Amino acid sequence: MVFVNYGGGGYWFFQHAPWNGLTVADLVMPWFVFIIGASVMLAFSSMRRKGVSWQQLLRKVTWRTIVLVLIGFCFMNYSPRDGLWQITPPVSCVSWSWLRFPGVLQRLGFTYFVLALMQTFSSHKEVPLREHHWWNPVQDIFLYWAEWLFIGLLETAWLCLTFLLPVPNCPTGYLGAGGIGDNGLFPNCTGGAAAFIDKWFFGDNMFRFPSCKVLYHTTEPFDPEGVLGTINSIVIGFFGMQILCLNV
Numbered sequence: 550m551v552f553v554n555y556g557g558g559g560y561w562f563f564q565h566a567p568w569n570g571l572t573v574a575d576l577v578m579p580w581f582v583f584i585i586g587a588s589v590m591l592a593f594s595s596m597r598r599k600g601v602s603w604q605q606l607l608r609k610v611t612w613r614t615i616v617l618v619l620i621g622f623c624f625m626n627y628s629p630r631d632g633l634w635q636i637t638p639p640v641s642c643v644s645w646s647w648l649r650f651p652g653v654l655q656r657l658g659f660t661y662f663v664l665a666l667m668q669t670f671s672s673h674k675e676v677p678l679r680e681h682h683w684w685n686p687v688q689d690i691f692l693y694w695a696e697w698l699f700i701g702l703l704e705t706a707w708l709c710l711t712f713l714l715p716v717p718n719c720p721t722g723y724l725g726a727g728g729i730g731d732n733g734l735f736p737n738c739t740g741g742a743a744a745f746i747d748k749w750f751f752g753d754n755m756f757r758f759p760s761c762k763v764l765y766h767t768t769e770p771f772d773p774e775g776v777l778g779t780i781n782s783i784v785i786g787f788f789g790m791q792i793l794c795l796n797v
């Protein structure tokens with residue numbers, strides 16, 4: 550992540566895709582979130598086996614989330630108005646209008662919070678070793694049906710908001726970069742519903758130099774760590790949890 554953030558040695562595949570596309574650099578964050586899910590499963594199973602109460606777990610989870618969000622907000626806060634953000638990072642916590650509310654650590658912290666809460670309040674699963682059921686091949690899904698239901702509802706909310714939310718002056722369900730993309734028809738629609746929701750939450754305090762800015766000449770702010778995308782982070786982290794669920 551550090552290597553990619555400081556230019557990736559100039560190789561194109563260590564740069565983020567401007568909008569559409571996928572490079573090595575784009576895979577780092579999703580896999581990291583996936584690993585968070587797997588670690589939550591490992592850590593929480595072991596703590597629950599040791600008899601740590603849910604109140605203690607809750608206190609631990611809340612504290613860690615607050616620390617992550619605060620570190621992200623106060624120390625890694627690439628200013629939304631500073632075009633040189635890659636060269637001069639932490640100028641934040643000095644002026645309100647220079648603050649960016651969302652961020653990588655904020656997203657990781659919030660994702661961790663939701664995953665850890667799911668693990669804290671899910672009933673402890675014992676895999677029946679000798680019993681034979683028709684559903685044995687998919688028992689990870691059957692044992693965790695409540696979690697899958699929750700994740701399904703979250704993802705449905707993401708789909709509905711992304712594709713059905715009316716955004717003023719933009720086509721509903723727009724997924725493009727705006728700017729000069731799509732023949733310049735929707736210059737102010739960068740990020741569609743996701744950006745619309747972020748502007749409602751954060752106003753001007755969001756990322757102003759998204760990687761689509763150069764190629765698509767966009768003028769609107771777009772935050773890659775916005776609110777709506779957090780849903781998909783949680784879903785990816787949940788897959789990480791599921792990978793380990795039957796082995797611990």
Ligand SMILES: *[C@@H]1O[C@H](CO)[C@@H](O)[C@H](O)[C@H]1NC(C)=O
Pocket residue numbers: 718734735736737
């Ligand atoms: C986009 O926003 C700019 C600045 O707010 C405005 O001048 C322009 O008319 C808008 N373009 C469209 C197509 O809405």
